Every structure is written in C-alpha cells, then in structure tokens.
Amino acid sequence: MSKIWTPGQTDWERGVQEIEPSSRTRQLPDGRVMSESRLTLSPEWIEEMWQGYRCARCLERQVEAYPERCRATWCGFPIKAEQRKQLEQDFVGEHPGLVSGFDIDREVEYLHRTHFKKRPMMSVPKEI
Numbered sequence: 001m002s003k004i005w006t007p008g009q010t011d012w013e014r015g016v017q018e019i020e021p022s023s024r025t026r027q028l029p030d031g032r033v034m035s036e037s038r039l040t041l042s043p044e045w046i047e048e049m050w051q052g053y054r055c056a057r058c059l060e061r062q063v064e065a066y067p068e069r070c071r072a073t074w075c076g077f078p079i080k081a082e083q084r085k086q087l088e089q090d091f092v093g094e095h096p097g098l099v100s101g102f103d104i105d106r107e108v109e110y111l112h113r114t115h116f117k118k119r120p121m122m123s124v125p126k127e128i
Helices: 010-015 041-049 079-090 104-115
Strands: 017-026 033-041
Touching: 010 017, 033 041, 041 079
Parallel strands: none
Antiparallel strands: 017 033
16 A cells, blocks of 8 residues: 655744734834744744744744844845844743643642642432
C-alpha cells in the first residue's frame, strides 16, 4: 500500500502557533497605518528575537546576532538600533510562562481544600 506524501511543518508553522486579530495599529515609515495581528510565537522564536537572531518586525531569521539591518530585502528594520525597544513595546502586558519548580499537586490540594464543596449527586423530589 502506498502512502500519500504530506509536507512537514515549515519553519513558520513551527514558530507561529496562532494568529488573532488585534485593535493595535502601527505607522509605517512611509506614513501608512497598518493593523497588527496578535501572534502567539514558540518559546524558541521569542528567545531568538531577544538574542537578536530573529527580526522583531518581519520575524526573519538572521545569520548573526543584532546585525545593523534585517537581511530581508522587504524589511530592512534597524535591528541593532531598535530591536530591544521594539520588543519591549510589543511584549507589554504579556503573561510570563509558568514558574519552574512550581508544585502543581500542592496547588490542586489547596484549591480543593479551600473551594471545593460537596454536592449530592442527585436530588430527591419533595413529593416522596
């Protein structure tokens, strides 16, 4: 029996996990205003952006950390001069990941102890 070939995930599909509409806008250098989308990125891509190996504007992978400009011809974002400022602006209000070493069993036990109320599985009608 032959198998149907299906392509694997691209770098973009592994890095961008979700795209949602947003109310934020950004003014482009030529004066146009562009609507932004809210992207959920993989932790690896976020780390690459903070280390300067991925452009914060177009998400293109860079050969070296913090080059003068993005290597993508359509972008040209000044990574060395503005990447940190752009990331600090873009990640405002983002939630940090889970704290490592967090004891989830202890938290579940605490929630059960403080918020759980036993309820009967069935109710008896008053006519009986």
